[in-house]
Amino acid sequence: MQEVLADIERWRARGEGVAIATVVKTMGSSPRQVGAKMAVSSGGSMAGSVSGGCIEGAVFEECQDAIASGRARLLRFGVADETAWEVGLACGGEIEVFVEPLTW
């Protein structure tokens, strides 16, 4: 959490919307631990990480959706055969990421 606090503060000061993604579950090998966070602003800025770069792109889009819709979602990422190269984890692990707008 510490690593994204300063960025979130800056974005909020600029009046931008913010969403936070948190790793809530990991199975198998995964680069980031439960509790790892990534924050995204409506202006397109990003801080922190939830994987080794494998799913940040997809999570970024989900964060933008969360800011726009105001709704939180639980996402699951894993190696899913043909989609593996799109948003899969090369390490073969599986993770769950909770994405929520910062409205609390």
Place this chain on the structure above:
Amino acid sequence: MRMGLYDTLKQAITEERPVALATVIAVAGDGVTVGAKLLVWPDGSSEGSLGLQALDAQVQASAVSLLESAATRTVEIALPGETERVVSVFIESFVPAPTLYMVGAVHIASALTALAKVLGFRTVVIDARAAFATDERFSHADELIVAWPDEALAGKLTHSSYVAVLTHDPKLDDPALKVALPSPARYVGALGSPTTHAKRLVRLRAEGLSEEHLARLHAPIGLKIGAKTPDEIAVSILAEIVQAKRAKSQ
């Protein structure tokens, strides 16, 4: 605008106060919203709500026990009376890492650094003497500061700080103690025989430290286990630090 839960959380993290954040991440059944939040303090008091009093009460209890071990995980809670309704609540512990500040880049500090890391402490070694405080001797420390200890410690000590003063030299020890004893640091200990300690108390009193602050000082440092070697002395110091860390008061 009222202070939201996020701002309260941010303030607690910044001020290094332990707190747990519970979030509903999945729900079976209605009455509870995904994203609902509850902040729980170590004493069991809380702010916010997950939507149901019964749920809040169960999560508070789980959060307090997770906070004690600095753990973060998801708990599945079946709502009372209705077997179908299971709520997944992600509980995150935000607990500052305890930091052990060692004043004096001496042999005992080297042993203490190694053992403290095993117990999960961040380790900071401070010495004004550049010949002692070398990267070669303290490559295993998280931070090595070559400076006068009072300058290095000023403003840094919090409730999760522990200070071991080890130089044997009043020129270095006394300034460190003058900063550490009135600070919120959880533990302050100083190396030296009972005779050395008696002289130290006289000097610190003359410097204006209050009896209340002097009473906080653990000296001679460490639990009495008959330690002789630097490694054994490190064990006795850490045992005393663990005792202070686990003490119920405060």
